[in-house]
Amino acid sequence: MKITSLRSLLELYKSSKLSFEEALSFYYSQIEKFENTYNALITIVEKEKVFQTAKKLQKKYEKLLKSGFSADQIYKKYPLLGVPVIHKDMFLTKGIRTTAASRVLDDFIPPFSATVVRRLEEAGAYVIAKANQDAWAHGSSGENSDYGPTRNPWNKEYVPGGSSSGSAVATLLLYAPIVTGTDTGGSIRQPASFCGVVGLKPTYGRVSRYGIVAMASSLDSIGHFTTTVWDNAYVLSITAGKDPYDATTSSAPTMAYHLAVEEAEKSKLQLRGFKVGILKEFYDKGVDDKIKQVTLEAIKRLEKLGATLLEVSIPEVKYGLEIYYIIQPAEVASNLARYDGIRYGNDRSYFGKEAKRRIMLGNFILSDVVVGKPESTSYTQAVKAKALLVARFKQIFKEVDVLAGPVSPVLPFKLGERTDDPLKMYMADLLTVPVNIAGLPALSVNVGWIEGFPVGLQIIGPYFGEALIYKIGALIHEFRYPLD
Numbered sequence: 346m347k348i349t350s351l352r353s354l355l356e357l358y359k360s361s362k363l364s365f366e367e368a369l370s371f372y373y374s375q376i377e378k379f380e381n382t383y384n385a386l387i388t389i390v391e392k393e394k395v396f397q398t399a400k401k402l403q404k405k406y407e408k409l410l411k412s413g414f415s416a417d418q419i420y421k422k423y424p425l426l427g428v429p430v431i432h433k434d435m436f437l438t439k440g441i442r443t444t445a446a447s448r449v450l451d452d453f454i455p456p457f458s459a460t461v462v463r464r465l466e467e468a469g470a471y472v473i474a475k476a477n478q479d480a481w482a483h484g485s486s487g488e489n490s491d492y493g494p495t496r497n498p499w500n501k502e503y504v505p506g507g508s509s510s511g512s513a514v515a516t517l518l519l520y521a522p523i524v525t526g527t528d529t530g531g532s533i534r535q536p537a538s539f540c541g542v543v544g545l546k547p548t549y550g551r552v553s554r555y556g557i558v559a560m561a562s563s564l565d566s567i568g569h570f571t572t573t574v575w576d577n578a579y580v581l582s583i584t585a586g587k588d589p590y591d592a593t594t595s596s597a598p599t600m601a602y603h604l605a606v607e608e609a610e611k612s613k614l615q616l617r618g619f620k621v622g623i624l625k626e627f628y629d630k631g632v633d634d635k636i637k638q639v640t641l642e643a644i645k646r647l648e649k650l651g652a653t654l655l656e657v658s659i660p661e662v663k664y665g666l667e668i669y670y671i672i673q674p675a676e677v678a679s680n681l682a683r684y685d686g687i688r689y690g691n692d693r694s695y696f697g698k699e700a701k702r703r704i705m706l707g708n709f710i711l712s713d714v715v716v717g718k719p720e721s722t723s724y725t726q727a728v729k730a731k732a733l734l735v736a737r738f739k740q741i742f743k744e745v746d747v748l749a750g751p752v753s754p755v756l757p758f759k760l761g762e763r764t765d766d767p768l769k770m771y772m773a774d775l776l777t778v779p780v781n782i783a784g785l786p787a788l789s790v791n792v793g794w795i796e797g798f799p800v801g802l803q804i805i806g807p808y809f810g811e812a813l814i815y816k817i818g819a820l821i822h823e824f825r826y827p828l829d
């Protein structure tokens with residue numbers, strides 16, 4: 346028996362048809378079966394330890410049941426009781442090695458956990474492994490990991506996307522029903538698209554960044570992967586919200602996002618009166634024709650469900666990569682300055698090629714100071730362009746409810762195909778970085794197949810419009826398991 350979603354797992358738990366240890370046996374056997382081939386993980390928590398945790402949580406569940414609480418009441422209080430979770434190796438996990446996939450942190454054991462890790466644990470979940478990724482989350486293919494590349498289960502000669510490469514593959518191969526990720530320029534949405542799973546990049550500030558290795562702080566968004574949209578919405582209901590440890594988190598009210606999904610499921614014509622914008626720039630040159638076709642067909646399906654389609658344009662979107670490759674390296678260079686090897690971790694000679702490239706680029710950008718003309722530095726120019734992009738998106742969301750288009754301009758590529766050409770690698774982020782620059786929420790759902798690879802549709806919402814993009818995504822996402 347395969348457990349293909351969090352929702353079905355919770356149903357099995359609530360009806361006492363499956364124990365926490367039995368569920369863990371399933372997930373652990375998936376890991377044992379596939380990990381040698383796909384390399385989606387960096388650290389696996391000791392088998393004995395995780396089974397002990399499952400047992401302990403099971404006892405807690407049984408005790409609560411015995412004292413008269415119903416399963417529903419218990420899951421209201423502990424919505425993830427007994428659920429195994431895998432975190433991207435950017436997330437600090439108390440007592441469990443956290444490397445960011447760099448040898449700089451090869452032996453780093455964090456003394457505390459990230460807020461997201463803690464919130465999931467307070468909801469009853471427990472950590473079973475840490476996922477592979479591009480080192481420091483720099484990359485779009487998973488090949489920058491100091492722990493070897495992750496392979497795409499749809500064809501193991503191809504990349505799974507990045508930087509949350511291991512997270513997407515662990516989700517697809519059913520290593521765990523919830524896997525976290527970070528998205529600074531597309532690192533959740535792009536691997537979700539390459540693997541055919543659901544990936545959410547929430548609104549900037551919706552989910553706490555506290556305790557997560559910082560890449561570019563003004564762009565970093567903390568999200569997660571699941572096999573279904575309902576599952577994804579359920580997890581966000583737990584992780585979202587104000588955190589006193591992260592001043593950039595918003596106090597905008599959160600909600601039970603999965604209820605919005607259930608509402609959409611009930612009425613298939615939910616989309617009547619809805620306006621879906623098709624961003625012209627997402628269908629320009631540089632985007633694979635077959636991807637254009639498959640995503641447009643998916644958008645047409647939304648029209649059949651009652652939505653009105655509108656073509657819209659934000660010309661400045663095409664400057665996304667230029668803006669991103671000024672702001673991002675500048676912040677990367679600042680953030681990576683803390684790894685001096687004095688207090689923890691190895692010294693700076695352990696940085697890989699890509700991190701060094703970004704440190705050099707970032708420090709060059711930050712040293713571009715024209716005396717007496719602060720407005721003319723490349724950084725200030727990029728920040729101004731960012732403000733313009735924000736204003737344009739805000740304007741567009743007065744005309745449409747959501748925007749839809751491709752996640753990635755290209756299909757998964759072969760391992761090694763782009764590693765010698767950083768500019769070509771950076772181009773993979775063409776359609777995802779504008780969303781990070783503007784700080785908007787966006788979802789990647791699987792809507793079709795080309796040459797045996799899944800194709801993601803990106804649904805972009807207005808600020809804090811997560812419920813909205815989930816509702817739409819739930820109507821068209823299709824999950825398939827790649828192996829048997």
Ligand code: GLN
Pocket residue numbers: 482483484485507508527528529530531532533560673774
């Ligand atoms: N691929 C992009 C980069 O290399 C985005 C990475 C990310 O979102 N963490 O910067």
